[in-house]
Amino acid sequence: MLACDLPYLDARTLDVLIAARDPQRVATAFRSSHDGLPEPLCAIYEPRALEGVRAHVAGGRNCPRKFLINADTKLLDQPDARALDNVNTVAEYGHAMESLVPNDAPAREIRVQYYALLREQAGRSDETLSTRSRTPRELYAELRARYPFTLPVEMLRVAVNAEFGDWAQPLKAGDAVVFIPPVAGG
Numbered sequence: 488m489l490a491c492d493l494p495y496l497d498a499r500t501l502d503v504l505i506a507a508r509d510p511q512r513v514a515t516a517f518r519s520s521h522d523g524l525p526e527p528l529c530a531i532y533e534p535r536a537l538e539g540v541r542a543h544v545a546g547g548r549n550c551p552r553k554f555l556i557n558a559d560t561k562l563l564d565q566p567d568a569r570a571l572d573n574v575n576t577v578a579e580y581g582h583a584m585e586s587l588v589p590n591d592a593p594a595r596e597i598r599v600q601y602y603a604l605l606r607e608q609a610g611r612s613d614e615t616l617s618t619r620s621r622t623p624r625e626l627y628a629e630l631r632a633r634y635p636f637t638l639p640v641e642m643l644r645v646a647v648n649a650e651f652g653d654w655a656q657p658l659k660a661g662d663a664v665v666f667i668p669p670v671a672g673g
Contacts, residue, residue, distance in 0.1 A: 527551035581655015595660035
């Protein structure tokens with residue numbers, strides 16, 4: 488079983504899990520690097536675990552971690568302490584994506600459009616620039632160093648490729664980014 492929200496999971500961790508599999512046990516799982524308890528969403532459950540899982544659920548229990556605690560589970564130490572850290576919020580996703588992109592990422596061409604006050608402060612309505620910024624937040628910080636922008640990120644919206652986005656989403660070569668200031672009127 489493997490959760491879909493494990494951005495730090497790597498091949499080495501999976502190789503360790505597969506190599507240590509014990510088919511004589513109900514399951515093989517990692518011990519959490521945070522609390523030492525079994526990590527149920529990166530584990531190998533043997534076919535005979537099905538009966539135990541059914542009984543666990545029929546008994547009104549739905550926590551897979553508690554199932555592993557009470558089952559004959561082989562527990563392994565994680566080779567990388569953060570490999571099974573999961574992502575549950577947009578902010579956690581952004582942080583994970585930023586940390587997974589190398590700081591020395593190659594420069595890429597990004598098209599930026601400016602509206603209202605930002606257009607006045609930049610002295611232009613758009614430009615294409617070469618940047619190493621990994622996210623819209625980093626790109627805006629880079630542009631604030633270049634232009635006399637007075638608006639903080641908290642007052643702006645960002646759109647990437649014509650869709651509202653998150654300040655922490657990864658940027659790719661060829662992206663079109665628009666920083667949208669508050670608009671007066673109605």
